[in-house]
Amino acid sequence: MNRKLRMGMVGGGRGAFIGAVHRMAANLDGRIALVAGCFSSDPEKSRASGHDLFLDPSRVYSTYAEMAEKEAALPADERIDFVSIVTRNDLHFPVAKAFLEAGIHVVCEKPLAFSLEEAVRLKEIVDRSGLVFALTHNYTGYPMVKEARAMVKGGKLGRILKIVAEYPQGYAISALTDKSDGAISNWRMDPQVAGVSNCIGDIGSHAENLARYITGLELDELAADLNTFIPGRPLDDDGSMLVRYQGGARGVLYASQISTGDENNLNIRVYGTEASLEWHQEHPNELVVKYADRPRETWRRGNSYNGSEATHFTRLPFGHPEAFIEAFANIYLAAAEAITDTINGDYPRPQGYDFPTVDDGVEGMAFIEAAVASSKGNSAWTKVEHCASAKPLPDPQIPPS
16 A cells, blocks of 8 residues: 555544544554544534644544544545544444444544443444454553563463552542642543543553453453542542452452552563563563573563564664653554555454454453442452453443534
8 A cells, every 4th residue: 555544533632631642653653644533522622623733624523423424425535544532431432333334444542432331332343344443552562561472472481370460650649638639530530421430440451451461361350449539539549459360360450540659650560380570661661581590581672682573563773762652653553554454455464463452442341340340349259251241231322422
């Protein structure tokens, strides 16, 4: 294909942090161009955001429904190839549904949907459509996370016994210390918009997904203790849980937004019978491998000893740090490879594609809802639903566009 992929965006208008991240990431490798969008539920703000981004005003829309309909009606050499959805949680399902049914590929922010029922229904739509659907669990995009996954797949760690995944942040603590109403009090704390969880849904889901991506292990059941330390807020801001994986491995998962002094300290430790590994998001270019009978190793990104999975998603030579934007960009790069293959008639590749899918999104929603149910049941052990067993409920009311 001798052109860039044409991208549209829903959400991510003026002042939106994650929308700007997505645009930078999509643009990084020069394979994608933003050409259209509905950037806000406020038509005036959407138009202003389109102006900021130098878009043709005729391709800046007032509603996502209008955008899906009008983009699908354009000639094949003009319409968007895919849409990036960076809205609030309650809109992920209806927006994705509209574009999939219009025949347009989708890249979507996590969590996949507002609820597990919506997630399962969306999986059915994706499966019927045959279209590419990528979920931006961006931490799977780091090269050394891919190196860790390759080590586990290659048997370097032996049989996995224990997984410890942590995601502490401290930015919400100001609401306790100086009574300020910080950013965490926005829609993420509104159960009508965010769903059943704030902290576990927002960041705990990243820890769960990272463990699943690296080890390939599926959750069996969990015992969770979720808490709300900031008075007056209806959803959790902290949570700890024990987890049991299918096959016998055990784990500990902790996520928090009131961990004073921590910034974005996602980290994971995986212990096997032969070796263990450790990775920290705030130092993402290093992967530590530990043994019982010899010194530990520090593997660094960009070196000739890195495997093909890490090398494919590495842009810079060793000693030149790559980080958050590049990890996001790797999700877009892998999704772009898949979308390009559909256009060229080469989809799917026998070896598959390295980006989180709708199936990962369903598993994430099942994890979130099991954690909430367990905590409400005084931390009772609770089974985690899986794609094959989860059943959708009748169609819900779709929020207006």
